[in-house]
Amino acid sequence: MIRAVLWGWGVMALAMMVLWLRQLRTRDATSVDVAWSVGLGFLSLFYLGFADGDRTRAIIVAIIATLWALRLSTYLLRDRVFGRKEEDGRYKYLRGYWGKRAPVGFFFFYQAQALFAVLFSVPIFAAMQGGPLMSLAWSGVLVWAVAVVGETVADRQLAGFRADRNNRGQVCEVGLWKFSRHPNYFFEWLHWWAYVILADGALLAWLGPVAMLIFLFRLTGIPYTEAQSLRSRGDAYRRYQRTTSIFIPWFRRPA
Numbered sequence: 001m002i003r004a005v006l007w008g009w010g011v012m013a014l015a016m017m018v019l020w021l022r023q024l025r026t027r028d029a030t031s032v033d034v035a036w037s038v039g040l041g042f043l044s045l046f047y048l049g050f051a052d053g054d055r056t057r058a059i060i061v062a063i064i065a066t067l068w069a070l071r072l073s074t075y076l077l078r079d080r081v082f083g084r085k086e087e088d089g090r091y092k093y094l095r096g097y098w099g100k101r102a103p104v105g106f107f108f109f110y111q112a113q114a115l116f117a118v119l120f121s122v123p124i125f126a127a128m129q130g131g132p133l134m135s136l137a138w139s140g141v142l143v144w145a146v147a148v149v150g151e152t153v154a155d156r157q158l159a160g161f162r163a164d165r166n167n168r169g170q171v172c173e174v175g176l177w178k179f180s181r182h183p184n185y186f187f188e189w190l191h192w193w194a195y196v197i198l199a200d201g202a203l204l205a206w207l208g209p210v211a212m213l214i215f216l217f218r219l220t221g222i223p224y225t226e227a228q229s230l231r232s233r234g235d236a237y238r239r240y241q242r243t244t245s246i247f248i249p250w251f252r253r254p255a
Contacts, residue, residue, distance in 0.1 A: 001125055004050035005118055008043045012114035015039065020110040029091040029106055034076045036113050041069030043121040051128035058128040061198055064144050065124045068191060071148060075155050089228045116215070120192075123208035127198040140197030147194065150176070150187035158184070171233055171240045179249035181240060182225070185216050186247050222246065 015035060023029045044065035051058040080088055087095070098105040127140075157175040161167050176183035192208030199205035216222050229237045243252050 001050070001122075004047055004125065005122065008046055008121060009114065009118045011042070011046075012039050012117050013111060016110040016114040020107050023106060023110075024103060027095070028087040029095070029109070030080045030088045032091075032110055032113050033080055033088075034073050036117050037069050037073040037076060039114070039117040040121055040124075041066045041073065043117065044069065044124050047121070047125045047128060051125065053129040054132045057130060057133050057198075060133065060141070061124060061127045061195070064141065064194070068144070068148055071152060075152075079155070079159060089232065090224045093228065093231075119211060120208060123192060123195040123199070123205040126202045126204035127195040129202070130200060133198070134200075137198050137200060140194045143197060144191060144194035147187045147191035151184050151191070154183040154187060169233060169236075171229075171236050173240065173244070176249060178244070178252065180245050180247060182216075182222055182247055183249055185221055186249065189213060189216060189247075216247075 016032070019031050019035050023031065044062045048058055048062050086092070094105065094109075095102045154176045157177060158172050161172040161174055161177075180186055189209060189212050192212050195208050196202075196205045226237075226241070239255055243255050245252075
């Protein structure tokens with residue numbers, strides 16, 4: 001496993017270096033989001049050559065992980081790269097915050113994403129190890145399906161809301177977004193539980209949901225997204241914060 005992970009890290013670091021050089025020219029770092037998800041799909045297939053457990057188990061895990069990465073990267077490519085005429089607000093803010101240090105800041109940011117991709121690939125690798133899948137482990141595939149469907153629905157609802165020009169400057173409160181401020185993040189987190197189940201509770205597989213929860217609440221997810229929403233939507237988003245669950249879909253509170 002160590003050899004496979006180190007090789008994977010090397011490939012991801014090189015890919016992120018190329019994309020960092022590209023953003024020096026374009027002044028647009030949005031590509032890093034797509035690269036992260038594509039990288040996880042690549043690592044899932046790459047690990048097939050190193051997994052020494054049951055072959056059917058390894059192939060099934062690689063397929064579902066790759067399908068998840070393909071769905072996410074396709075959505076991000078369409079929404080954040082082709083669907084925008086300017087850099088994502090989060091990265092635009094960082095570029096302004098770093099000022100002249102932005103090239104160095106983004107270099108380390110891109111390389112951090114390479115490291116994070118490798119970190120989150122470990123639970124996938126762990127789920128590939130072991131004997132044939134038992135009946136309980138198949139419930140992991142069901143959890144994966146629920147998570148992917150939920151995340152897809154949330155993404156489409158948000159995309160549809162943004163596509164309506166009448167909604168510019170408004171807060172998305174349709175569908176799943178009426179019950180959670182970040183339903184896409186919730187189902188993303190739920191997705192990582194699939195590998196815990198498929199890995200029969202192996203310790204390394206727990207790295208997925210635990211690390212994702214920390215990332216979403218403390219590092220790259222919710223704090224930056226909410227700060228950007230407050231800057232762009234102001235009091236409307238503050239009201240949304242008061243009435244709507246931050247993460248787990250739940251009933252709304254009075255305003």
